[in-house]
Amino acid sequence: MTQFGTWQPKIRGKLFYNWPQGACEEALRFTSAGQLGVEPYDVAIVGAGVVGCGLAYRLSQYDLRVLLIDRLHDVGEGTSKANSALIHSGYDAKPGSLESKLLHEAEADWPGLAARLKIPLDPIGGIMMAVTDEQERQLEAAEKNAHANRATDVRILSATEIREREPNASPDVRGGLLVPGESLVDPFMASIAYAEIALANGVDILLGADIAGVELGQPPGAPLHHLVTADGHRLPVRRIVNAAGLGSRRLADGYGGGAFDINPRRGQFLLFDKSARPLVQHILLPVPTAHTKGVLVAPTIFGNLLAGPTAEDLPLEDPAATHTTVEGIRRVVEGGSRLVDGLARQPVIATYAGARCACSQGSYVIRHNDGAPGIVTVTGARSTGLTASISLARHLIDGMQKELGLELSPDSAALDCRPDSAWPGWWRRPFENGATDARADHGCAVCFCEVISGGEIRDALDSPLKPRTMDALKRRTRVLSGRCQGFDCQVPLAEIVSGHTGIGIAQLTKNGPGSELVVPGQAEVTA
Amino acid sequence: MSCGQHFKVAIIGGGPAGIGVAVGLAKRGIGPVVLIERRAEVGGTPMGYRKKPGGVPTFVEWTRGRVVFGEELAGRMAKRLAKTDTTIRLSAQVTQIDPAEKRLTLLWPEGVCDVTADAVVLAAGAREQTPAEKGWLAGARTARVGFTRHITGWLDGHGLLPARKPVVVGSDLIAYSAAAKLRAAGSDKPVMIDRRRSPSAGLFERLFFRRWTRPDWSGDVTAAGIKGDRSAAGVQSSDGQDWHGDGVMICGELVPNTELALLGGLAVELPSRQLQLARGQALSEPGWFAAGNVLGGFHGAQWCYFNGRQAARRVANFLE
Structure with missing residues (x-):
C-alpha cells in the first residue's frame, strides 16, 4: 500500500x-x-x-x-466547476456533427480514462422520461436520432418498465427512452x-x-x-x-x-441532501424542447441528488452569469418535480449556477x-x-x-496514469479498507457533514497542484460542501491551512485575491 | 477505547445538553456512560463565545439571574461533567448509527471503531440555516458570506473582524447578538434584513442589545440575492432595495443536526429535519432519546442543560 x-x-x-x-x-x-x-x-x-x-x-x-x-x-x-457532473453518451447530439463524433469516441474512452486518472465514475445510465402525450410522441424520433449517433443501446421503455426501474417516477410518466451510456463522474x-x-x-x-x-x-x-x-x-x-x-x-x-x-448560458442547480439519493436510480432526463434540454434529476457521484439546469442566455461579461435567483431555483424545483414524485419535500443543501460557453456558430x-x-x-x-x-x-x-506543423515524439518517461499515491481523494479514506498507514490527524474530523479529517486537508495542501484557496480544497476533499455549507468547518479549516503552510490566516481567500475570508487590512490578534 | 466496547448509555454530543445528560445519569449512579464529542473540547456552541473585556455577554444564566459569556456558562457545566465518571471521547465523530442494534460507528484519532449501548441520547445540537435552505435568498456565492459561528470563530478566536459593514440576515436573538458583537468589535452599524415584517427577537431582547447597537432594520424582504464578485458586497431584493456592505452574515433560524437519525433510519420529518418523537424525548426506536436543540427550535444553553437532565431521567426509567 x-x-x-x-x-x-x-x-x-x-x-x-x-x-x-x-x-x-x-x-x-x-x-x-x-x-x-x-x-x-x-x-x-x-x-x-x-x-x-x-x-x-x-x-x-x-x-x-x-x-x-x-x-x-x-x-x-x-x-x-459548475455543471451536471455527468458523462454524456451523445445520444441527443446532431448526427454527423463534430460534437457527435467527439462524444461517441469519448464514451468508449471514459471507463479506462477514469481508471487512469484515478477518479470515480459510475455508469448508472439514464432514462429520458415523457410526461405528456406530446412528449411521448417525440420518443421515437429521439430513439432514431440516438441510433444515428451510434448509441445503438438506446431503446424505448413503457411506463410500466420505467416504474419498475424508478418507483418514485412521477405518476404522469407515459414512457421513456433508456440511455445506458450516461455516467456520473467527479x-x-x-x-x-x-x-x-x-x-x-x-x-x-x-x-x-x-x-x-x-x-x-x-x-x-x-x-x-x-x-x-x-x-x-x-x-x-x-x-x-x-x-x-x-x-x-x-x-x-x-x-x-x-x-x-459567445455568451454565458446560465444554468442554475439545486443540490439535495444525501437522504434524497435513494429516490432515484438513474439519471432522469426530460424530453428536450426546441429551446433547452430541460431540468434533469440526477444522483451525484458524491451521494447527493441534483436537479437542474435552467438555460438563461446572458450577455458576455455579465457578472450575474454565475448567480442564482429565487425565480430560477423555483423553476428547477418545478421541473424536477415533473419527473420525480416527492422531490420538493427533500432537504436542499445548496444552490449554484454555472455559465456554459454558448456559441452562435x-x-x-x-x-x-x-x-x-x-x-x-x-x-x-x-x-x-x-x-x-x-x-x-x-x-x-x-x-x-x-x-x-507540430512535430510529436513520444516522451518515454511520461506517465499516462495518476499514481496510486496521488491521494487525497474524497472517495478513498485513510481509515478505510484496512489502510494501516493513516496518521492520527486522519482520524480528526474537521468537516463533520462529509467527515473530512485535518490529515486529508494537509495531504491535499501537499498534493502536486498545491491548492491554496478554500474553493480549491473544497473541490479536492469536499470540505465546505456538505449540508452545513461551512458553518462548522470554515474557521477550523482556515486554521489548518494557515498552520500547515505558514500563510497568515487573515490572508486566506475563497478563490484568489479579492476573496479574503475576513475584510482585508487586518492583523491577527492572538489571545 | 477498544473497539466493540459496550456502555450502558452513549451520549452523542458534548454541548450543554449532552453534559446535562451525563451529569443526570451520574447522579443516578448509572454507568458506564460514554460522551462522544466531535470537537476537541466539551461545551458546544457556547464555548466559542469567549469571555473578554468589552465583549458582549449573550448567554442568560437564569439560575443566577444574570447575563454571562458562553465560555463562563459552558465552562461551569464542563466542570460538573469532570466530576462524574463519564468516559469522554474528544475529536470523535459518530459517522453512522444502527438504531436497532444501538450501535454507533466512530471516527477518532485511533481509527474507525464501533460502540454499543443499552440506550443512546442524541444531543447533537443545531446549526444555522443556509441561504439555500431559506429559499428566499439567492445570488452570488462569494467570500464573506458567513454564519454567526464564523463571527465568533474569527472575532473571539483570532481577533479578526469578518466584516466592517455587515449585512445581517435574520432577526432572532442570535442575529441581534451577532450584530452587537460585530458592532462592539468595531464594525459600522449593522444592517439587518429578514423575510418577517417585524424582528423575531422580542422587545426585551432588542432593548438589551441596544447597549451595543440598534441595527438598521428592513423587514418584508420576499426575494433577494447576495451581491458581489469575489466578496460579498451586500444584498439586493428583487424589488430593487439595496443594502450595501462588505460581508453578509446569515444568523439564527436553527436547523437541528438530525442527519445521523435521518440517514440511520430513525423517523425524521422532511423538509424541516425535525425528529419525530414517540413520547417525551423518546425517538421512534426504543432506547433512543434526544435532548437540547436537536429537538428543534432555539433554546438557551441552560435550557438545554436542564433538558439533558430530564432526558437522563427518561433514560433511567427506560433502563429499569
Missing part, C-alpha cells in the same frame, strides 16, 4: 501562482518570466478548464515544452487529475495570470509570439491554444482571431492558424466539454500536427 499523500514519482513541471501580495508561499510565487526558463514554449494553452487540462495531459505524453495558464487560482475553476477531479499528470510530466502551470494581449511574431516560418499578462510579464511561445472558455472572445481579439459570438468551433500562424482557437464547448475533453484533446493534437 502506498503511503497517503505522497506523490511518487517526481514532478518534472514547474507550478507558480501569479499572486503578488497573496496567500501563497514565496516558493510558489511568480515574480518574473525568467522563473519559467528562457526557452520559448512549443505550446501554450490559455485556459486551464477541463478542455485545457485534458489537452495538457495529452500533450504531456510527448517531448514538448508546454505551458498551461489560467487567470484563476486553481485549475477547473471557471465553467468546468467533475472537479477530472481537471485536477489531468493537470496533475501533465505537471508530473513536465508541463509548466501558471495560475492567476490574466492574459491581457498577444504580441504576434513575424513570419516566415513558425513565428515567436509573446503572451502578455495583465501585469506585464512577457512569455515567449511558438504556438497558442485559446481554450479560455468565456474569455476566448477577448483573447481572440488580442490576436485578430476570426468571428465567433455552434458547438466546438475550432480554427487553426487563427489570426496568425501557430494559433488555435477552440470555443463553444457549451455543455459537453467534460465528456469530450479527452477526444477533443486528440482531435486538437491531430489538427496541430497537420495545420501547425
Whole structure:
C-alpha cells in the first residue's frame, strides 16, 4: 500500500501562482518570466478548464515544452466547476456533427480514462422520461436520432418498465427512452487529475495570470509570439491554444482571431441532501424542447441528488452569469418535480449556477492558424466539454500536427496514469479498507457533514497542484460542501491551512485575491 | 477505547445538553456512560463565545439571574461533567448509527471503531440555516458570506473582524447578538434584513442589545440575492432595495443536526429535519432519546442543560 499523500514519482513541471501580495508561499510565487526558463514554449494553452487540462495531459505524453495558464487560482475553476457532473453518451447530439463524433469516441474512452486518472465514475445510465402525450410522441424520433449517433443501446421503455426501474417516477410518466451510456463522474477531479499528470510530466502551470494581449511574431516560418499578462510579464511561445472558455472572445481579439459570438448560458442547480439519493436510480432526463434540454434529476457521484439546469442566455461579461435567483431555483424545483414524485419535500443543501460557453456558430468551433500562424482557437464547448475533453484533446493534437506543423515524439518517461499515491481523494479514506498507514490527524474530523479529517486537508495542501484557496480544497476533499455549507468547518479549516503552510490566516481567500475570508487590512490578534 | 466496547448509555454530543445528560445519569449512579464529542473540547456552541473585556455577554444564566459569556456558562457545566465518571471521547465523530442494534460507528484519532449501548441520547445540537435552505435568498456565492459561528470563530478566536459593514440576515436573538458583537468589535452599524415584517427577537431582547447597537432594520424582504464578485458586497431584493456592505452574515433560524437519525433510519420529518418523537424525548426506536436543540427550535444553553437532565431521567426509567 502506498503511503497517503505522497506523490511518487517526481514532478518534472514547474507550478507558480501569479499572486503578488497573496496567500501563497514565496516558493510558489511568480515574480518574473525568467522563473519559467528562457526557452520559448512549443505550446501554450490559455485556459486551464477541463478542455485545457485534458489537452495538457495529452500533450504531456510527448517531448514538448508546454505551458498551461489560467487567470484563476486553481485549475477547473471557471465553467468546468459548475455543471451536471455527468458523462454524456451523445445520444441527443446532431448526427454527423463534430460534437457527435467527439462524444461517441469519448464514451468508449471514459471507463479506462477514469481508471487512469484515478477518479470515480459510475455508469448508472439514464432514462429520458415523457410526461405528456406530446412528449411521448417525440420518443421515437429521439430513439432514431440516438441510433444515428451510434448509441445503438438506446431503446424505448413503457411506463410500466420505467416504474419498475424508478418507483418514485412521477405518476404522469407515459414512457421513456433508456440511455445506458450516461455516467456520473467527479467533475472537479477530472481537471485536477489531468493537470496533475501533465505537471508530473513536465508541463509548466501558471495560475492567476490574466492574459491581457498577444504580441504576434513575424513570419516566415513558425513565428515567436509573446503572451502578455495583465501585469506585464512577457512569455515567449511558438504556438497558442485559446481554450479560455468565456474569455476566448477577448483573447481572440488580442490576436485578430476570426468571428465567433459567445455568451454565458446560465444554468442554475439545486443540490439535495444525501437522504434524497435513494429516490432515484438513474439519471432522469426530460424530453428536450426546441429551446433547452430541460431540468434533469440526477444522483451525484458524491451521494447527493441534483436537479437542474435552467438555460438563461446572458450577455458576455455579465457578472450575474454565475448567480442564482429565487425565480430560477423555483423553476428547477418545478421541473424536477415533473419527473420525480416527492422531490420538493427533500432537504436542499445548496444552490449554484454555472455559465456554459454558448456559441452562435455552434458547438466546438475550432480554427487553426487563427489570426496568425501557430494559433488555435477552440470555443463553444457549451455543455459537453467534460465528456469530450479527452477526444477533443486528440482531435486538437491531430489538427496541430497537420495545420501547425507540430512535430510529436513520444516522451518515454511520461506517465499516462495518476499514481496510486496521488491521494487525497474524497472517495478513498485513510481509515478505510484496512489502510494501516493513516496518521492520527486522519482520524480528526474537521468537516463533520462529509467527515473530512485535518490529515486529508494537509495531504491535499501537499498534493502536486498545491491548492491554496478554500474553493480549491473544497473541490479536492469536499470540505465546505456538505449540508452545513461551512458553518462548522470554515474557521477550523482556515486554521489548518494557515498552520500547515505558514500563510497568515487573515490572508486566506475563497478563490484568489479579492476573496479574503475576513475584510482585508487586518492583523491577527492572538489571545 | 477498544473497539466493540459496550456502555450502558452513549451520549452523542458534548454541548450543554449532552453534559446535562451525563451529569443526570451520574447522579443516578448509572454507568458506564460514554460522551462522544466531535470537537476537541466539551461545551458546544457556547464555548466559542469567549469571555473578554468589552465583549458582549449573550448567554442568560437564569439560575443566577444574570447575563454571562458562553465560555463562563459552558465552562461551569464542563466542570460538573469532570466530576462524574463519564468516559469522554474528544475529536470523535459518530459517522453512522444502527438504531436497532444501538450501535454507533466512530471516527477518532485511533481509527474507525464501533460502540454499543443499552440506550443512546442524541444531543447533537443545531446549526444555522443556509441561504439555500431559506429559499428566499439567492445570488452570488462569494467570500464573506458567513454564519454567526464564523463571527465568533474569527472575532473571539483570532481577533479578526469578518466584516466592517455587515449585512445581517435574520432577526432572532442570535442575529441581534451577532450584530452587537460585530458592532462592539468595531464594525459600522449593522444592517439587518429578514423575510418577517417585524424582528423575531422580542422587545426585551432588542432593548438589551441596544447597549451595543440598534441595527438598521428592513423587514418584508420576499426575494433577494447576495451581491458581489469575489466578496460579498451586500444584498439586493428583487424589488430593487439595496443594502450595501462588505460581508453578509446569515444568523439564527436553527436547523437541528438530525442527519445521523435521518440517514440511520430513525423517523425524521422532511423538509424541516425535525425528529419525530414517540413520547417525551423518546425517538421512534426504543432506547433512543434526544435532548437540547436537536429537538428543534432555539433554546438557551441552560435550557438545554436542564433538558439533558430530564432526558437522563427518561433514560433511567427506560433502563429499569
